[in-house]
Amino acid sequence: MQTNLADFIKNTPEGKVADEILRNCVHCGFCTATCPTYQLTGDELDGPRGRIYQIKQLLEGMNATPQMQLHLDRCLTCRSCETTCPSGVQYGHLADIGRHEIEKQLGRPPLETFKRETLRRLMLNRSVFEHSYRLAQALRPLLPQALRGKVMAKKAAGQVPQAVHGRKMVMLEGCVQPGMSPNINNATLRVLDKLGIQLLRPQNAGCCGAVNLHMSVQEKSLNDMRRNIDAWWPLLEAGAEAVLINASGCGATVKEYGRHLRHDPQYADKAARISAAAKDIVEILAGEAAHIRTKMKTDAPPQTLAYHPPCTLQHGQQLKGSVEALFAELGMTVLLPQDAHLCCGSAGTYSFFQPELSQQLRDNKLGRLNALKPDVVLSANIGCIAHLGSGTATPVMHWIEYLDALM
Template sequence: MQTNLADFIKDTREGQQAEEILRKCVHCGFCTATCPTYQLLGDELDGPRGRIYLIKQVLEGKPATVKTQQHLDRCLTCRNCETTCPSGVQYGRLLDIGRKIVDEQVPRPLAQQVLRGTLKNLLPRKALFNPAMKLGQALRPVLPKALQNKIPVAQQCGVWPQTQHPRKMLLLDGCVQPSMSPNINFATARVLDALAVQLVIAPKAGCCGAIRYHLNDQDGGLNDMRNNIDAWWPYVEAGAEAIVMTASGCGSTVKEYGHLLAHDAAYADKARRISELTRDLSEILPEFEAELVQKIGQQLGQRVVWHPPCTLQHGQQIRGKVEGLLRSVGVDVKLCADSHLCCGSAGTYSVLQPELSYQLRDNKLRNLEASKPEVILSANIGCLTHLQSGTTTPVKHWVEVLDQALLQAKDAVPAGYLD
């Protein structure tokens, strides 16, 4: 694609990145065929090719409009189009550049400003979000359905292992997951403890930066990333083997630290090292497959359906690892029709674009429940909460299956655990 960027952008770092990305696009339209919002709306401008065209116009000097902003807002940033694209167009990076400029040109209505400001200031701050979530869970039975959908039922998390092991890995605790689903990280710690690996949480680490960054507070998002690097760096220097991600959305972002902070002389090298060390849990546990099979000691025979989050299969390009590991211990794992499509959660999308989000959720659940699974499994807190809001079938993180199997193998499942 030929470009002629306007003076305000062409000599900047963002402009150079945008031009490189735009020049790779050949208008083939393969991306449109796998875009969830295009499938729902049937509008070229609500597909990747159309949005690329809109961003190109803005970068070449055409003023953005409210319509431009709306079409970019409707994008899930699921990056399915990147998986489909034969030319390697890094659409997600281009979208971040385009959205920031469009927001600078098109002021949002007050209601949108308040909502987006609340999300980016509440969600990343555990000191604010944790008590708010506890209050919400206490009041959940009397809350409107729209709020109940965002507040999971309080869960038992069990015991965090206290055994010291020579092998140590860092764990990103995250910002919303510890209060919404604390059992996920506790289960991960127990599974790795059974494999003689100790999980360590850096107390000062917090939000991965994705929430603020993708709400166009890019400076705030970058500061969240720098904070995590500072919190993790002493552990990295002490020999931590990896930084483990149990939320694939966070993992997709942390693996981008090296790119996002490449311009920051004080953090560029450290950010690159952090990205190199970052591994999704599904990249780590398959290395222990034989040991897990031996420890579990039985074929589980559970029937589940697996929903691979977009941030795992498209953002990190990880496929097949979870299914393979679960099948090795006897779990009957199915993939649903259109498993490549987004469930509609997409970070804050379900709050900002609820109508489209719930259409996508309901479409996904119809496909997931077609095989009549006992459990729906996924790997991202947003997907888990969003899907559970539309079904009575239990929706869990896949590591919980392994945790429960290991506890049962030791005949030590606490009463009511994971009910």
């Protein structure tokens, strides 16, 4: 695609990235076939090709419009289009640039700004979030249906192992996962402990940066990344094998620290190493299958397991099929629903700001999962787990929790 970027962005780092991405797009339209929002609305402007064209117009000098903002807001950034694209267009990076520029030009109405800023601050203050979430769980039966669906039922978190092992890895705990479903992190700690691996959890780490990034607060997002690098770097230098991440949305972000900070002379090299060291938990356990089998119970009743692969795992991290392969090595089968490549509609804060589209996508996904008649639905990202769980009586959990129960 030919480009003629406007002077305000042409020679900036963002402009150079955008120009390269736009030039790679041949406007073939293959991406529309796998775009969840295009499938719902049938509007070309709600598909990757249409959004790319709008971003191109914006970066070539057209003034941002509320319509542009609407169509980019409706994008889930699921990156299914990237998996489909024969030209390797990095749509997700372009969408971040487009959203940021529209935000600079248009801003938001006061009420919407208040809602977004309140949610952003709540999610990023772990202590306040956890106390608020516990209160919401206690009051859950009394909440309106719309709010009740946002609050997961409370369940026991289980014990935290205290053993010290020679093998060590750093674990990203996440900003909302410990409050929403603390058993995910504790189950991760227990499984790795049984395999002789100690997980280090530095207290000065925090959000991976995704919350600020996807709400177009880019400099704060970069500061989140720098803070985590400062927290993890000494541990990697001391011999920690990897940065282990059990929320695929966080993993997709951490694996791109090197790209986000490539122009930062102080952090560029460290960020690249952190990205290389970042591993989703399935990447760690894939090499431990034989060891895991020796720890598994032999009397566990057979169950039908359905699996929803999060977009951030199969498209963002390009780890499609990884969890299914691990379970197969462990002698279990996980069933995939029809259209497993499509988003469930959670997508971070998307379910708050695009509730109608989000619920449609959730209901479509649950319909296909329920067709498998599962005893349990497994996934690999807290947002997907909470979102799917809000619409079904079937237990929905992280696959590491299920594995932990078998060991």
